Amino acid sequence: MFSTGHHRILSVLSRSGPQSRTDLARILNLSKASVTALVRELIEQNILDERERVFGFGRPAVMLGLRQDAASFIGISLQADPAHIVLTDPHGKVHRQFTMPLVTDVEACLAAMAGAVQDIRDAYPDTIGALAGIGVVIAGIVSGNSQICLASATLGWTDVDIGPRLAEMTGLPVFVENDANALIIGEQLFGNSGELDDFSLVFVSEGIGGAHIINRHLHRGHHGGAGEISHSPIAIDLEALPCRCGNRGCLETVAALPAILGAARRSGLPGDIGQIVELATEGQPEALAILHRAGTALGVSLSQVIQFIDPLRIVVRLDPHLVESVFARALKQAVEAHVLRRESYQTELVLGPLYPNDFATGAASLAAQHFLFGNTSL
Amino acid sequence: MFSTGHHRILSVLSRSGPQSRTDLARILNLSKASVTALVRELIEQNILDERERVFGFGRPAVMLGLRQDAASFIGISLQADPAHIVLTDPHGKVHRQFTMPLVTDVEACLAAMAGAVQDIRDAYPDTIGALAGIGVVIAGIVSGNSQICLASATLGWTDVDIGPRLAEMTGLPVFVENDANALIIGEQLFGNSGELDDFSLVFVSEGIGGAHIINRHLHRGHHGGAGEISHSPIAIDLEALPCRCGNRGCLETVAALPAILGAARRSGLPGDIGQIVELATEGQPEALAILHRAGTALGVSLSQVIQFIDPLRIVVRLDPHLVESVFARALKQAVEAHVLRRESYQTELVLGPLYPNDFATGAASLAAQHFLFGNTSL
DNA sequence: TTATTTAATTTAGCAAATGAAATAATTTAT
DNA sequence: ATAAATTATTTCATTTGCTAAATTAAATAA
Known part of the structure; x- marks a missing residue:
């Protein structure tokens, strides 16, 4: 139906927003003639439409945008x-x-x-x-x-x-x-990382999961398990808990939501993440310790990811309550401490909420x- | 000079050895017509030559090979x-x-x-x-x-x-x-991993270095530092040595050649890796402990690489003396112990010698x- | 010998992209 | 207001890289 040329144009428009035909030709290393033809076909199919004109010196450029009702x-x-x-x-x-x-x-x-x-x-x-x-x-x-x-x-x-x-x-x-x-x-x-060639994502909920975009493509790994991070051996020195995987001290036993809630329960704290975060904010020592330990553990694991894969950004998605908590601060600290100091450049760490949707x-x-x-x- | 078609043919011949034109067409999803033309040009340029004929049912296939004197x-x-x-x-x-x-x-x-x-x-x-x-x-x-x-x-x-x-x-x-x-x-x-889409390599010498082939391409990472493994925090529990990076207990302080030699010297053992390995083979406890610890440390780091990136193979290149030593056995053991058990499949670990050349x-x-x-x- | 089978080549042609020239729609200068 | 300059886009003839189908080549099997 659509050729690679069409898809390449859609790819740029989806990622970087509306562009003129001349922009597209430059970005995609295509001739202006090709872009004209490809765009015409996409407009005929109601995938693209012409937007506002941008005035410069000569003939104004007509911006092209992906239609919201394309599909x-x-x-x-x-x-x-x-x-x-x-x-x-x-x-x-x-x-x-x-x-x-x-x-x-x-x-x-x-x-x-x-x-x-x-x-x-x-x-x-x-x-x-x-x-x-x-x-x-x-x-x-x-x-x-x-x-x-x-x-x-x-x-x-x-x-x-x-x-x-x-x-x-x-x-x-x-x-x-x-x-x-x-x-x-x-x-x-759909998010804010579309322009990046390499980035990783980690989410924290019942478990901890990770994934990598490498060279614009999802890296699945040889048996589809790439990004697995929950069983990083992290707590060697501390009271290492047994993990469902058979080992002890896996990241999951410290930093996943059930692990945090479990530790809180054992310390006599309430079993709700919002309340735990609030207690920590008020300075309650056990709550602080639990969240700090969890954030640090995840941070150490992420520092490994940074060293091994060197992504431009790591997006961390977690419970909304945790985004601005000790957990987050401990995480950032641990990454700072464990990543080899680089002059020019640092992997960007972006924390954001994870909703069920x-x-x-x-x-x-x-x-x-x-x-x-x-x-x-x- | 040469088109993508030419390079794709050379790529297959370099990786999988001589093939017939029909084989190439099948492997590369090209028409036989295209292969005929592309091969003709490569033969004219003295890059390829025709090899032995392979007899089957019908007309024999002429194998094509990359000339040793192509360049x-x-x-x-x-x-x-x-x-x-x-x-x-x-x-x-x-x-x-x-x-x-x-x-x-x-x-x-x-x-x-x-x-x-x-x-x-x-x-x-x-x-x-x-x-x-x-x-x-x-x-x-x-x-x-x-x-x-x-x-x-x-x-x-x-x-x-x-x-x-x-x-x-x-x-x-x-x-x-x-x-x-x-x-x-x-x-x-030039080696034996040309057919693999995804594999990693780690070498141990003065330092420890790593690199990844992902989707047939070298993964450099955003600032060219992907594969960095020497500063994995590995020795938290043991007597963690300070590392030149500023942290303590980095992999490099335990498993790199200078670290092994340094530990040996501190135990009064000779400062030569061959002698240390020999002592360990004879059962000398300090030598055994040092090599075991170094191998385990590298193994734990590699298990992380396996979980994060899921390569089909990891090639470990190290001092010839270490290839068949306790170091190697400890390394394999540590990987076995720390990689999440998989039913169908296990990342292959290949140890080989590293020569200065x-x-x-x-x-x-x-x-x-x-x-x-x-x-x-x- | 003849039919069968597989490999390789030839031929005519298509699809995608291109370069160069033409056209369009502006702003700036006069 | 008009001409000149400038930039965007389109048109058109052509190239590039490939393909399908038919043909030729070189073998084996009967």
Whole structure:
């Protein structure tokens, strides 16, 4: 349908906002003749439209923008209970969202997802762009391309081909991805890191997950497990707790949400993260210690990521309460202390809140990425 | 000069050995017509030649191979004193090698390198292929493309443009690269890991260096420092030594060659790695402990690399004496213990010797890679 | 010998991109 | 107001890199 040329143009417009034809030719190293032709076709297909004119010396440049109604995408997160479902446009704006109970039975889950898709289709005849794809997020391992869930502990699935099944049921392209990977694609496509060639993302919730964009592409690793960070051996000296992986002192046993809540409970503190953060802010010593230790542990792990991979930025997404807490300060301190001092340059650390919706939005970004970029690089 | 098509063919032949035209068409997803034309041009340029015929059912296939005299390459290692210089063919075979004292004065160093190149040119009129490029290796940070040495502690250089300077003096393309990066390109092009999409390499000598091939490409990281592993915080619990980076307990203070020799000296053992390994083999407790500790420390760091990046293989290059020692066994054990158990699959760990020559050969591979592959992927 | 099979080449042609010239829409200078 | 300059975009003839289909080449099997 669309050629690489089309996708390359969409890629630039999605990432850097409206550009003129001449800009595009320069950015993409294409001739102006080619850009004219490619843009004409994209306008005919109602993917792009002409925006305001920018006046300079000579003939004004006509800016070209990605239409909000070029297409729409459904994102489904099976990452936790309840499942979240969103409908987005190509810019990542959420137009509709709801939840439904997570069903672990494969057939029932497929039926529920197909039903949700049908509901959305019924409710949205054509006010926004035509539905162009579905993304599904699971916590677990997904095969690189065949869109099969190889293993998921939360769902209890092994080698389940939800991708092809849901595609058949809905008649739409379906993309399945691991939670951290979906989150980083969402950050790349819908977030603020689209211009970066290399960046990493780590999220902290029930577990700790990580993913890397390397050379503009998601780095899956050889068996799809790249970005795994939760079992970094971090607490050798401290009272190392046993981890579900069999070792002791893994990052997850110190810095994941359940670990923080568990430590708080053992210290007689309330079992709610908001309250714990508040106590720490008021100076309560146990709360401070627990959050400080968790932040430091994650910081040390991130310093390793920085040394090994040297990304331009690491995005850390965590509970909104933690974003401005001791946890965050300890994290930054630990990174400062453990990263080899560099004259010119420092990996940027960006902390932001993680909302349950974000996984579903990430899921939608998978479908959007495919629609906009095809298999293109740049 | 050569198109992407040519380079893609050379890439396959270099990596997988001789192939028929039909094989190439299948491997590269090209039409047989294209392969015929591209191969004809490469044969006319004396890059390829026809080899033996392989008989099957129908018409026999003519195998095509990369000519040993297609071109030759000079590799210069300024990684340590003395500097090593090699002359190789496109398969990485070393045809001539020698050393010269390392000079840290920039002008003197350039003059020495240019002189060495001229000597080689004089001594080798045209018995092997025409000289097609020069690679230079330094211990330090090199800018991504402009071939400028940004910083090197051993040489005391900052922002020195040896690449362009040497290119001007010799009239040949020059490629400058960091030591670990050159080593991994050498492994990819001249070694046994050419078919792998993702692998990592770590070497242990005066320091510890690492590099990653991701998606067939060298991953330099945003400021060229990717692969940095020597300052992983590893020895928190043990008697952590101060490191030149300012922290304590870095991997380098435990597992690098000087660290091992230093620990041995403090225990009253001889200051030679061969003797230390021999003592350990005989069961001498201090020697065993020192090597075991060093191997374990490196193993723990590598387990982190495996979790974060999930490469298909990690190549570890170290002193020949260490390859079959307690160090190696401890390293493998530590990796086994710390990597999250995987059902189907395990990152392969390959230990091999590191000879002083290898950096120079790696340097030559940089030039060879450019000659053979251009800027191509696959 | 003849049919079959696989490899390689030829041929005509397409799709994407290009360079150079032409056209369009402005601002600045006169 | 008009002409000159400037920059954006389009047109058009052409090149580049590839392909599909038919053809030729060189072998084996019957």
